[in-house]
Amino acid sequence: MSDPTYFDGWSTDLYGEDLLFQRTIHRLTGGVVRGAVLDLGCGSRVHYDVSRAERWLGLDVSQAMLDDLRFFGGPPPCRVATQRVSCLDVELPAASFDTVCAIFLLHHLGQDSTRRSRARVVALLAKARRSLRPDGKLLVAENAARALEWPYHLAYAPLYRWFHRHRAVELPHFWTRKQLLAMAREAGFGEAVLAEIPIRERIANPMTGIALPPVLIDRLQRMTLLVLDKPA
Ligand SMILES: C[S@@+](CC[C@H](N)C(=O)[O-])C[C@H]1O[C@@H](n2cnc3c(N)ncnc32)[C@H](O)[C@@H]1O
Incomplete structure (x- = not known):
C-alpha cells in the first residue's frame, strides 16, 4: 500500500449491507470483542x-x-x-x-514481493500484539488463499509492479491459513482459534464491480477467521 488515496476511490455501495458472511462474523465474535477495542483498517463497515x-x-x-x-447491529455503547x-x-x-x-x-499490505509483503504483515501483527493488554485478543478475518490461486502468487512480484505503475492499482496478496498461522506465531501470538467459512455469495470488487463467476465462487471464496491470544 503506497498510495494513501487509493482506498478513497472504493465504492462503499458495492459492499452488500447484509450478506450472510457479515452476519456470520457478527454471530461468531459476540464473546470475543470486548473492552478497549482498536480496529486496524476499519473501513466503512x-x-x-x-x-x-x-x-x-x-x-x-x-x-x-x-x-x-x-456498525452492523448498531453502534457500540461507548465512545467512538x-x-x-x-x-x-x-x-x-x-x-x-x-x-x-x-x-x-492484511491482504492489502502487499508490496512488490511475497517476502516483503510477508515481512510487513508480521511487523504489523507484532505491533498489534504489543498494543494488547495481557490476555488481550487479536481478531483477524481474511480472504483465505486457495490452492487454485498459486499461479497468481507465483507471478505476484511482476504483476504488482505492472499494476502499480500502469493502473495505479494496489494488488492484494492473499495468505493461506497455514501462512497466517505461521506469521501470527512469528509475531509472538500464542493460542489460535480458527474457523474457515465458505462465502457462497456474489461479492463484487469495490473498485471494479467485478465478481467471480459462480463456478469459481465455491472454489475460491473462503473466509479465515482467527482469534489469537496474547500470551500472558
Ligand atoms: C477490504 S477493506 C475492509 C474494511 C473493514 N475492515 C471491513 O471489514 O469491511 C480494507 C480497508 O483497509 C484500509 N487500509 C488499507 N491499507 C491500510 C493501511 N495501511 N492502514 C490503514 N488502513 C488501511 C482500506 O482503506 C480499507 O478501508
Whole structure:
C-alpha cells in the first residue's frame, strides 16, 4: 500500500449491507470483542459484535471510508473515535487494548514481493500484539488463499509492479491459513482459534464491480477467521 488515496476511490455501495458472511462474523465474535477495542483498517463497515466494547478506535487510510462508518447491529455503547492514518506508520501505545481487529486488512499490505509483503504483515501483527493488554485478543478475518490461486502468487512480484505503475492499482496478496498461522506465531501470538467459512455469495470488487463467476465462487471464496491470544 503506497498510495494513501487509493482506498478513497472504493465504492462503499458495492459492499452488500447484509450478506450472510457479515452476519456470520457478527454471530461468531459476540464473546470475543470486548473492552478497549482498536480496529486496524476499519473501513466503512464494522460487522463484528461491538456490544461489549468500552472504547472503540478505528484507524483507516481513507477518510471517505471513515466518513461513512456504520456498525452492523448498531453502534457500540461507548465512545467512538477514528483516525485517518496508515496502521503501518502509526505508533500504538503499549498494553492499551483488550481487542485489536484486522478485518480483511492484511491482504492489502502487499508490496512488490511475497517476502516483503510477508515481512510487513508480521511487523504489523507484532505491533498489534504489543498494543494488547495481557490476555488481550487479536481478531483477524481474511480472504483465505486457495490452492487454485498459486499461479497468481507465483507471478505476484511482476504483476504488482505492472499494476502499480500502469493502473495505479494496489494488488492484494492473499495468505493461506497455514501462512497466517505461521506469521501470527512469528509475531509472538500464542493460542489460535480458527474457523474457515465458505462465502457462497456474489461479492463484487469495490473498485471494479467485478465478481467471480459462480463456478469459481465455491472454489475460491473462503473466509479465515482467527482469534489469537496474547500470551500472558
Ligand atoms: C477490504 S477493506 C475492509 C474494511 C473493514 N475492515 C471491513 O471489514 O469491511 C480494507 C480497508 O483497509 C484500509 N487500509 C488499507 N491499507 C491500510 C493501511 N495501511 N492502514 C490503514 N488502513 C488501511 C482500506 O482503506 C480499507 O478501508
